[in-house]
Amino acid sequence: MYLEIMYFGVMNRSTLYKGCLEPIIMRLLKEHDRMYGYQITQMVKELTKGELKITEGALYPLLHRLEEEGLVETEVENIGNRVRKYYSLTKTGKKQSSVALEELKAFMQSLQFIINPKTI
Amino acid sequence: MLSEEQIQSLFVFCKKHFVHHYDVQNELVDHLANAIEEKMAADKKLTFEKALEIVYAGFGYKGFAGIVQERSITLKDKCTKMQKNIFKSYFTWPKAIKTFCLFLVLISTYRFLDTYTQAIIICVFFMVLAIFEVVISVRENYFRKKQLKRLMITDMGTVSSIFNVSSFVQMFVFLNDPIYVFEKALNNYGFLGYCVFMIVLLLLLLVVLSYRNLINKVRTVAKKEYPLAFEIAA
Numbered sequence: 088m089y090l091e092i093m094y095f096g097v098m099n100r101s102t103l104y105k106g107c108l109e110p111i112i113m114r115l116l117k118e119h120d121r122m123y124g125y126q127i128t129q130m131v132k133e134l135t136k137g138e139l140k141i142t143e144g145a146l147y148p149l150l151h152r153l154e155e156e157g158l159v160e161t162e163v164e165n166i167g168n169r170v171r172k173y174y175s176l177t178k179t180g181k182k183q184s185s186v187a188l189e190e191l192k193a194f195m196q197s198l199q200f201i202i203n204p205k206t207i
Numbered sequence: 208m209l210s211e212e213q214i215q216s217l218f219v220f221c222k223k224h225f226v227h228h229y230d231v232q233n234e235l236v237d238h239l240a241n242a243i244e245e246k247m248a249a250d251k252k253l254t255f256e257k258a259l260e261i262v263y264a265g266f267g268y269k270g271f272a273g274i275v276q277e278r279s280i281t282l283k284d285k286c287t288k289m290q291k292n293i294f295k296s297y298f299t300w301p302k303a304i305k306t307f308c309l310f311l312v313l314i315s316t317y318r319f320l321d322t323y324t325q326a327i328i329i330c331v332f333f334m335v336l337a338i339f340e341v342v343i344s345v346r347e348n349y350f351r352k353k354q355l356k357r358l359m360i361t362d363m364g365t366v367s368s369i370f371n372v373s374s375f376v377q378m379f380v381f382l383n384d385p386i387y388v389f390e391k392a393l394n395n396y397g398f399l400g401y402c403v404f405m406i407v408l409l410l411l412l413l414v415v416l417s418y419r420n421l422i423n424k425v426r427t428v429a430k431k432e433y434p435l436a437f438e439i440a441a
Binding site: 123124125126142143144147148151152154155161163166167168169170171172 | 208209210211214233234236237238240241242265266267269273274277278281282284285288432433435
């Protein structure tokens with residue numbers, strides 16, 4: 088119990104956002120044909136007006152996991168003097184992105200019930 | 208846009224921070240380069256080295272370690288899944304017919320051989336499979352060493368076999384006289400025992416074949432995505 092209180096005491100925004108990362112990234116990839124890692128971080132930062140910053144340490148493992156699950160596919164392209172890896176949704180990924188977003192909405196609604204119980 | 212020299216220094220930076228695989232380095236170098244370019248554009252006085260320091264700090268206290276670790280786990284899982292799919296394909300249409308025919312050929316030898324010869328054949332078959340697997344592994348290691356750049360995907364492809372046939376066969380070393388043990392089993396169980404042995408051998412053969420196909424598939428994907436890593440070696 089004490090540990091739990093301690094955990095919530097030190098929990099910051101980024102910890103709160105962590106679980107929402109997957110639907111956010113999938114939504115972005117659905118809207119744009121293909122994106123590279125840095126572009127995703129910047130796009131999220133821009134859309135949330137700097138409120139949400141995706142760290143590289145969280146983004147790449149997630150993108151790699153989505154790739155392993157077959158939700159995302161990659162293509163490599165030469166950009167001047169370096170190589171860039173682009174991520175795009177697969178057919179399954181496109182279907183899954185809607186499901187993930189619905190799940191996130193349902194979760195937000197549940198949170199709303201807890202925060203504002205009067206609305207129930 | 209960063210110069211070629213600066214890009215190369217980013218590769219060196221990645222190596223210094225324990226990112227030894229070219230495929231992982233590539234992604235990180237592009238990310239670092241983008242972030243550095245943006246920082247330097249926003250602040251003209253900012254040097255490349257200082258910008259790199261700031262960008263790297265953004266990766267947190269773990270630096271690249273977390274990304275590398277997660278990547279290796281994901282790739283290992285991916286390769287294992289690929290091999291499982293190849294293995295399963297031997298039991299689905301149309302390959303299942305070939306598998307079944309091979310099984311029939313194997314068990315049809317029963318009536319032409321006495322139990323001692325059957326036991327010898329089973330022993331030799333086990334050894335051949337183990338050697339076949341080792342040869343595939345050694346051959347792949349040779350090709351990996353010839354690569355210009357080390358790739359995590361080819362490294363993981365080699366180590367992620369779903370079953371180690373050679374280690375399994377090595378267990379026979381603990382049997383006092385494997386031929387005698389097999390012969391005794393064949394005498395006790397007859398045709399049923401022979402069928403069981405042949406099923407085991409067939410499954411092991413398919414595991415080794417799926418391992419070989421996995422390695423070839425991984426190599427083809429790697430060559431397509433990172434031709435620079437193979438340029439001279441190819």
